[in-house]
Amino acid sequence: MSAFLALVSASFRREAHHRSQMMMRIVGTLIEILARISIWHAVYAGRGAVDGISIGQMIVYALIGGTLLSSWDATMIVRDIGTTIRTGAIGSSLLRPASYPMMLMAEQLGTRLFDWLFISVPVIVIMGLIYGLQPPASLPHCLLFIGYLAVSVVIVMLTAMLVGLFSFWVFDAHSLEWFMRGLLAVLSGGLVPIWFFPGGLAEVARALPFSWITYHPMAVYLGQHDLFWSVQHLLIGLGWVAALALAVVVVWSRACRQVVVQGG
Amino acid sequence: MAAIISAEGVGKVFQQRVSQPGILGAIRSFVAPVTRPVHAVADITFSIAAGEAVGYLGPNGAGKSTMIKMLTGILTPSVGEVTVLGRKPQQERVANARDIGVVFGQRTQLWWDLPLSDSFELHRRLYRVPDALFSKNRAALSDMMELTSFIERPVRHLSLGQRMRAEIAMALMHDPKILFLDEPTIGLDVVAKDVVRKFLSRINRERGTTIILTTHDLQDIEEICPRLIMVDEGRLLFDGTLPALRKSFGARRRLTLEFSGDPGEVRLVGARPSGGEGLLREFLLEDDGRSLVQLLAALEASSDVRDVRLHEPSIEEVIRTHYQSKGSAPAPVTGRPAVPA
Ligand SMILES: Nc1ncnc2c1ncn2[C@@H]1O[C@H](COP(=O)(O)OP(=O)(O)OP(=O)(O)O)[C@@H](O)[C@H]1O
Numbered sequence: 001m002s003a004f005l006a007l008v009s010a011s012f013r014r015e016a017h018h019r020s021q022m023m024m025r026i027v028g029t030l031i032e033i034l035a036r037i038s039i040w041h042a043v044y045a046g047r048g049a050v051d052g053i054s055i056g057q058m059i060v061y062a063l064i065g066g067t068l069l070s071s072w073d074a075t076m077i078v079r080d081i082g083t084t085i086r087t088g089a090i091g092s093s094l095l096r097p098a099s100y101p102m103m104l105m106a107e108q109l110g111t112r113l114f115d116w117l118f119i120s121v122p123v124i125v126i127m128g129l130i131y132g133l134q135p136p137a138s139l140p141h142c143l144l145f146i147g148y149l150a151v152s153v154v155i156v157m158l159t160a161m162l163v164g165l166f167s168f169w170v171f172d173a174h175s176l177e178w179f180m181r182g183l184l185a186v187l188s189g190g191l192v193p194i195w196f197f198p199g200g201l202a203e204v205a206r207a208l209p210f211s212w213i214t215y216h217p218m219a220v221y222l223g224q225h226d227l228f229w230s231v232q233h234l235l236i237g238l239g240w241v242a243a244l245a246l247a248v249v250v251v252w253s254r255a256c257r258q259v260v261v262q263g264g
Numbered sequence: 265m266a267a268i269i270s271a272e273g274v275g276k277v278f279q280q281r282v283s284q285p286g287i288l289g290a291i292r293s294f295v296a297p298v299t300r301p302v303h304a305v306a307d308i309t310f311s312i313a314a315g316e317a318v319g320y321l322g323p324n325g326a327g328k329s330t331m332i333k334m335l336t337g338i339l340t341p342s343v344g345e346v347t348v349l350g351r352k353p354q355q356e357r358v359a360n361a362r363d364i365g366v367v368f369g370q371r372t373q374l375w376w377d378l379p380l381s382d383s384f385e386l387h388r389r390l391y392r393v394p395d396a397l398f399s400k401n402r403a404a405l406s407d408m409m410e411l412t413s414f415i416e417r418p419v420r421h422l423s424l425g426q427r428m429r430a431e432i433a434m435a436l437m438h439d440p441k442i443l444f445l446d447e448p449t450i451g452l453d454v455v456a457k458d459v460v461r462k463f464l465s466r467i468n469r470e471r472g473t474t475i476i477l478t479t480h481d482l483q484d485i486e487e488i489c490p491r492l493i494m495v496d497e498g499r500l501l502f503d504g505t506l507p508a509l510r511k512s513f514g515a516r517r518r519l520t521l522e523f524s525g526d527p528g529e530v531r532l533v534g535a536r537p538s539g540g541e542g543l544l545r546e547f548l549l550e551d552d553g554r555s556l557v558q559l560l561a562a563l564e565a566s567s568d569v570r571d572v573r574l575h576e577p578s579i580e581e582v583i584r585t586h587y588q589s590k591g592s593a594p595a596p597v598t599g600r601p602a603v604p605a
């Protein structure tokens with residue numbers, strides 16, 4: 001555990017050394033969120049609510065869903081893993097006495113925490129000041145949302161690791177990366193909330209683990225579900241976490257035999 | 265002493281993709297990639313006892329790094345078996361990693377953006393080094409490798425020599441039983457090389473840490489490793505001591521004589537003239553172990569000897585002799601100028 005935390009903290013501090021990128025990333029995220037909010041303004045066209053969702057709720061959805069709960073990081077993780085494998089840098093990790101998926105998880109977690117603190121939070125504060133930020137539906141909903149937030153980040157990382165590990169077989173992971181990016185953008189509900197999906201697709205999307213990345217956490221934040229439903233689905237989310245973690249472990253143990261460390 | 269590292273009939277075959285020319289070729293190799301097996305390591309057997317220092321030597325592409333990767337558990341052998349401290353390194357990678365230290369000269373184990381001390385701290389936690397042992401090792405190693413002046417600087421600001429010293433120090437923080445080094449002196453200047461060599465042979469002597477290092481710099485081996493293993497094209501060529509290598513590959517000692525006047529025809533029993541003009545004469549000596557005094561006594565010349573030099577063959581010469589006898593002309597093993605024939 002101490003090693004895990006040490007890795008989290010090291011990768012957090014490593015991010016802090018890329019401070020020059022920070023401003024640009026904040027600006028980039030601001031522009032993206034601004035675009036999303038403008039789109040929703042256009043869609044709503046002055047109507048107070050669509051399908052029972054108010055424009056105020058839609059703005060929070062775009063704001064938090066596009067920052068803390070974004071599935072975008074998955075792409076970065078897949079890219080990171082692919083690069084490590086292609087360049088042979090994975091060798092350095094494998095020399096350490098720790099499980100590779102655990103190390104990956106810890107390093108990615110450090111990066112994510114940094115991004116939340118120094119990119120997501122500033123963006124939420126700035127946009128909140130401009131457009132107003134609707135608070136969570138209730139205190140219990142807020143507490144549950146924190147649980148959902150944790151599930152969301154872990155599902156993003158596990159999905160990305162699962163896809164990234166396929167770089168061991170498919171040497172060029174770029175194709176996988178694009179596939180996953182499109183898939184997650186839609187199925188997480190990050191682009192469009194699943195409640196606006198057509199019937200059948202909505203059913204499927206709600207059941208898949210990806211909807212725990214953006215859609216379910218936001219639905220709970222906005223109080224779309226009662227507390228019983230929210231707790232129940234948090235547990236289902238944890239079930240998905242366990243299933244994905246198991247998948248990562250299995251794929252990794254198979255990949256292990258496949259490892260070809262490049263160069264040197 | 266019992267072997268702590270052993271390789272039995274070890275081989276490693278890589279499938280290298282063959283790229284085909286043209287767009288059609290690119291498409292074809294995308295649909296059905298053509299691969300060609302490369303035997304990076306072939307049928308190698310050796311065993312190393314605790315406390316030994318062994319140099320693993322061979323030209324580019326000989327399969328040295330591949331062997332180190334198999335011994336450190338990051339590659340599996342295709343055939344045969346490697347055992348390190350009684351374990352199969354790949355199957356018990358984590359347990360193996362805890363007991364060994366590894367330095368890859370071409371790659372860093374340090375955290376690039378963080379101060380050096382952070383990498384050490386992370387190492388302590390990953391390897392679960394007890395606090396007392398860690399502070400003792402950190403102090404001793406920083407002192408020996410002179411790290412104190414830059415220990416708080418980010419690794420990316422360090423010079424190559426500083427980084428390599430840090431790299432080696434870190435690999436020893438957890439008191440590994442074995443230290444693997446893949447080209448630890450690559451790119452270092454003479455002074456830095458000297459520091460690293462002295463340090464490694466001291467660690468080997470004082471702590472009894474078993475050392476295996478690969479290198480292109482033959483002086484590394486002369487100064488650190490009493491035993492050397494020579495490989496080429498994946499195969500084992502030689503395993504033994506340096507003098508034994510010289511003997512078995514037949515590199516000769518060279519005697520240079522300088523006379524005070526024109527010596528005319530110079531004769532020396534058991535030696536072959538190999539050049540020289542004017543006042544200088546050179547001989548290649550048979551491997552008969554005669555001393556300099558005995559050699560001079562056997563000398564027949566019409567003038568007095570003013571100066572004499574006896575050159576032990578360097579490993580380079582030994583290896584060159586080997587390649588020449590094999591009839592292939594490999595790339596020079598190091599950057600040093602070739603010895604005049
Ligand atoms: N991942 C890989 N895929 C395909 N072939 C490889 C791979 N790694 C090494 N090889 C091949 O295996 C052979 C041995 O490589 P290796 O890196 O072990 O050589 P080396 O002795 O360390 O050489 P050098 O002194 O240049 O570092 C080379 O022919 C190399 O091209």
Ligand SMILES: [Mg+2]
Nearest residue numbers: 264328329330
């Ligand atoms: Mg090498």
